Amino acid sequence: MKIPSITLFKTKSHDAGWFAIGLGLHGIYLAKVRLAGAMPRVERCEYHETGTVTAALLEKLRREADIDDHDVATLLAPGEYQLLLVEAPNVPVDEMKTAVRWKIKDGLNYHIDDATVDMVRIPASKYSSGRPQSLYAIAAANNIIRERIGMFEQAKLALNVIDIPEMAQRNIAALFESDDRALVVMTFDDFGGLLTFTAGGELYLSRRIEINVGQLLDANENLRQQYRDRVETELHRSLDYFDRQYNHLPVDMVLVCVPDNTGLVEFLASAMDTRVQKLDLSQVMDISAVPALADSEFVAHSLPTLGAALRKESRVL
Known part of the structure; x- marks a missing residue:
């Protein structure tokens, strides 16, 4: 079976938006964003608890969610691909x-x-x-790509693109960026933390943080503080590295997407010299159609899929 390449850039216009499908540890995330207008409008963003994700469950969801006539994108999980920085x-x-x-x-x-x-x-x-x-x-290993394509084919879903969380996070970051300055976005979900540095809609630096959202919500306050300290250390190191490599791009601020009750945003804001703020989607997107996006925990888990739905590349590498 021929394995199609992971296509990060396509020439087709997608102003109407993508239907993004994210496969979580225990369920399926769906997101649909319309890009026309003053700001992107989130038409759908939802989570379906399914336990193990199967083609049969995807097909059931396809029928219920009326996805048939949409371009579809999905995301690989962190352990399913490697991101290598090379000259x-x-x-x-x-x-x-x-x-x-x-x-x-x-x-x-x-x-x-x-x-x-x-x-x-x-x-x-x-x-x-x-x-x-x-x-x-x-x-990504061909068998990983083959399995993902096969699952969507069995579910009768026309999969157009297989993306990765780093590029989805870049799409979110692009909405918040300021001219001639870099933006840092730090997110946490069940798979761990992801730290990205972007500017002008481009990804400059990406780092994984081996701390997941569950650890940041641990019932033991001492453990939670240890995790917060580790996040602070990684953020300091990454900011220093970025400054050495790209000193022509000053960092504007750090946006953090994490459940409010972790206390991480407040902790980092008091510990860092760089400005740290909570990532607030309502500043850059019309989320009025999805009340669940007012919940910080839901946003933390659904953000990668939402970012994949923002995809709008029109150039080819």
Whole structure:
């Protein structure tokens, strides 16, 4: 069976928005966003508790949710792909993907011939012309891609794109960005924490944090404080690294998406020199049709799927 590549960029216009389907540990997230108008309008954002996610459950949801006539995107979970930062090979564009495959082959957990690979360029600074350009290589095992495509085919869902949380988070961040400044977004869900640095709608830096939302909500206050301290340390390190690599891009602020009762936003706001605020979707999106998005815990879990529904690339790498 031929394995289609993970397509991060398509030429087709999607102003009407995507129907994004996220597979959680115990259920399915659905999101639909309309991009026309003054700000994106969330038409749907919901979670369906299913236990183990199967093609039969997806098909049932397809019928109930009336997804048939929509472009569909889904997300890989963190353990289903690798994101590798590499120096861009000095080759013609049409040879880039082959060169990148060769470059990352020793960093994969499986043979390169068994990998589906795509890439995202990191914008070069006009102030560092001598520095080689970097890119992120996205690699997933063919069997992972095959299983995901097969599940959606069995559910009679026309899957257009397989995306990753980093790019979905970049879509969310782009709504909050200020000109000529970088934005940090930090999110936590069942899979752990994700820290991204973006500017101008582009992803510059991404780091995983091995702390999940359940740990930040632990009943033991001493443990919760240990987790908060670890998050602070990782944020400090990442800010320092970003400043060394991209000192032409000052960081505007850090937006944190986490349940309110973790106390993490308040803790970081008092501990960091950089401005830290809660990520508030109502500032940049019309969420009036989905009252559940007023709940911080629901937002924390559904944000990756919501970000995937914001996808609107119109260029090709």
